[in-house]
Amino acid sequence: MYPILVLSVTGLVTLFLGFLKSKKILLPASLLFVAVAFLSNLIDWNSPGLYFYEMLEASNLSILFTSIILLSAFLIMALSKGFIDDEHAHPAEYFALLQFSLVGAIMMTNFQNLIMLFIGVEILSVSMYILTGSDKRNLRGNEAALKYFLMGAFATGIMLFGIAMLYGANYTFNITDARTLLLQPVTDVRPVFLYVGVTFLLIGLLFKVSAAPFHFWTPDVYEGAPTIFTTFMSTVVKTAGFAAIYRILEVSFSPMYNFWWVMVVTMAILSLFISNITAVSQNSFKRMLAFSSISHAGYMLLAVVGLNNKSGDSIVFYSLAYALATISAFGVLMVVSKDRLVDGRPNENIAVLNGLSKKSPFLAAVLAISMLSLAGIPLTAGFWGKFYVFADAASRGHIWVLVIAIAMSAVGIYYYFKPIIAAYMKDGEGDNIQLSSFYKIILGFTTAGSILLGLFPDLVRELL
Template identity: 60%
Template sequence: MNSIIALSLFGIANLFLGFLNNRKILLPATLAFVLVALGLNLADWNQEYLWFNNMLRTNNLSVNFASVILVATFLVVAVSRGFGDDEEHTHPAEYYAIMLFSVVGAIMMVTFENLIMLFVGLEILSVSMYILTGTDKRNLRSNEAALKYFLMGAFATGILLFGIALIYGATGSFNIHGIEALVLTAAGGSAPALLYIGIVMVIIGLLFKVSAAPFHFWTPDVYEGAPAIFTAFMSTVVKTAGFAALFRLLGGAFTGVYGTWIYILYFLTMLTLIIGNITAVYQQSFKRMLAYSSISHAGYLMLTATAKVAHTQSSILFYSLAYSVATISAFAVLMVVAETKESNAEKTNENFDIFNGLAKNNPLLAFVLTVSMLSLAGIPLTAGFWGKFFIFSDAFQRGIVVPLVVAVLMSAVGIYYYFKAIISAYFKEGDVPAIELKPIYKITLIVTTLLTIVLGIAPDLVKSIF
C-alpha cells in the first residue's frame, strides 16, 4: 500500500521536474522513484494488512506480484533512451509520470480485495496505456493504434463492469472473499444464472487485457503502432497485472463454480496457443512477431492458471519474471538497432532483416538478442525453459492432457520463429554499424541477460521465494 501512495506522489513530482530546463535529471529520478517504491513494497513482506475500508489487501502474494511489476518497470525505464532527444515533440516528464501512474493501477490490480478496486486499478492502467500508445503524434500508425486500443479497450471494460454488476446482483457483495463464500453456498444448490453470466463476463474482460484469443485482435496493430519502449512496458507490466487479477479471481472468488468456467478456459487456452504461435510464424516484422509471441505466452499462463494446484502461484510468478526480462531485452535490442537504421532510411524498419550481420560489429547486442530469443523459446539453461517446465508440470499434475499436448506442440513451433532473429544476427550478411551504447543501457542489457541465464541455471533461487 505504501508503494501505491509513493508512486502517486512520485508521478506528480515527475511532472514538476518537467519544468526544469535539464531533461537529463528525469531518467535517474524516475529510476530512483521506482527503487524506493520497490523497497517500500518489500518492506511489507510477511505482513498482512487491509486498506481503504478493506478494499485492498497486502500479503506475500501481492508483494511478489508487485515486485515483478516494479522490476519490469525499472528495466523498461532504464532502456528508455531517446525521450529527450527531440525537445520539440517529446515530453519525457509526462511520459515517465504516466508510466508511474499506470504502475499504481497495476499494483491495485494485484492487491484488490473488492471488485470495485479491481475496476479502478484496471482503468488507471488502461487509460495510461491508451495515452502512451499514441504519444508519437507524427506517426499515423501510433495514432491508429491508440484509437483501436481505446475503442476496443472501452468495449472490454464495459463487459467487465457489467459482469461485476451481475455478480453483485447475484451475491450482494463486491468483496472477493464474501463472493467466494456466497458462490460456494450457491454452488451447493442452484446458483442463479446471473452469477454464471457475470463470472464469464468478468473473465472475458480480463482475457482481453492479457491478449488471449479470441480477444487478441487489437494486440498486433497496437504493439506495432506504439513506440517500442511503451510496447515493452505493455507486454510485461500489463500482462503480469492482468494475470495476477485473473489468478486471484479464479483461485479465490470463482473457485466454487470451477466446473462452470474450466472447460471454457481449456478451449480458450488451446485457441490462444494455436493462434499465437501459428500466426507468429508468418510475420516478417520482428515487432509483430513479438506481439503474437505475447499472445502465445498468454496461453501458457492460462494453462497454469486453470491447473489450480499448490504450485500455481509460484509458477505464474516465475514465468512472468522470466518472460518480462527476456521481452525487455528483445525490445531493447530492437530499439537501438532500429534507431541506427532509421538515420539512413525514410521510415523505421522493424523487420527481421535489420538484424542481418548484427554480430559482426555488435557482439554484445547479438548475444543479448540470442539469449532473449532462446529464453522465450524455452531452450534449456535459460529462465524461459524452467518457466515452461513448471507450467507443464502443474498441468500434468492436474491431469490436463489435451491442452498440455497442444502447449508442448506449440512450444516446438515457437522455436522456428524465435530462431529467425538469431539466424539474421549471425548467419546473414548485413551492414549494421558499430553501435555505441550509453553506460546505463549497456548495464541494463547485461543485467537482464545474466538474470535470464542465472534463473536458467538455478531457478530455485527465485522459485523458493515465490
C-alpha cells in the first residue's frame, strides 16, 4: 500500500513545483516520484496483509498488477516531453493528475472492500475526464471529454447501484465475507439482489475496459484525446480494470460461475467481432488502435471465462505484453505526427507512416515489432499472451469460443500489417526524423521487452 501514500504526497508536491519559473524540473521529478512508488510497491512482496482497516489487501498478484501500472506510467511520462513543451500546456497539473489517477488505479488492484473499489474507479475516471479535454483548442478533444464524462457517469451510477444490491444481498462490502456467505443456504430474496448486483457491477467495470457493448465511447475518446493521454488510458486504465474484474469474480463470485460466465463470454465474443471487423476499414491510426483495444479486452475476458488458478497469471502477462506494444506504437505515432499538422493538430492517419523505414529505420522497427506483438505473431510477447488466455478458456471446455477468437485473430493480422506496409513498402514525404537519446532508450526498452517476453515468457509467469 506504500505506492498509494507515496503518490498521494508526490502529487501535491508536483502541484507546488508548478509555481517555479522553470518547468524543466517537472518531468524528471515526476519520473522520480513514480520510480519511488514502484520500488515501494515491492516492499510487500511475499508479505501479504490487509491495510486501512482491512479495506485494501496486498498480495503478490496485486503487486504485479501495480508494478505493470507504475511501469506503464513511467514509460508514458518519459515520452511526454513533446506534449508538455507546448506553450499552452500546464505540465504541473498534468503530471499531478497522472499521479493521482495512479492512486485510483492501485486501489482497483488491491481493494478488499467494494467502497474502496468505487473510490478507486472515481479517482481514476475523473482524472481521465479532465486529461482527455486538456487541449482546450481542440474541439474534437472537448467533445471526446464531454462524451467520456457523460457515459462514464452513467456507468459509474450503474456500478454503484450494483454495489448497493450486493450489500443488500450479503450485508457486507467485504469481498471475502461475500464469498463465505455465498456458500451458505440463503432465502428466496437474496439471490435476486445478488444476481442484479453482480450484473450491474460487471457492467460498470466492463465499461472501463471498453468491452462491447459498452465500447461506443472508445474510438471517439481515443482519437480526440492528446495521444500521450490516449496511451495512458489504453494501458493503465485497462490493466486496472481487468485487475478489478478478475479480483471480484475470483475472490467473491467464483461459486456463481454458472451464472456470470454466459454474460462474460457473450461480451468477449461481441468485443472480438465488432472491434476486428470495424478496425479493418479504419484509416486513422488512433481509431484503429482504439478498436484494437476493444478486441484485446475480448481476448482478456477469455482468461476470466476460463477462471482457474492460472488465470491471474495470464491476465498479468497479457496486460504487460499489451502495454509494452501499445506504448511503442503510440510513441512512434507521437514522433511522426507532431510536425505533420492538419487543421492545426497532428496528422494521425496511417498514411503519415508512409516511408518511415527510410526516414528512421529505428522507429520503423519499433512500429513493426509492436504491431506483430499486438497481432499475436510468434516470438513476440503478444503471441504468448493470446496462447495463455486461449489455454484458460480451453481448460473450461469452451472450444467453440476459441474457434471464434482464432478467426478474429486472423482478421486482426490484416489491419495490424497496414502500418507495417505503410512504413516499409510505400513512399513518404518529409526529412529524416531525429530522436533524442532518452526517447530511443524508452522505445528500445519497450521493444526489447516485447521480444524478450516472446522468447522467455516464463520470466513473468513464474513470479507467482
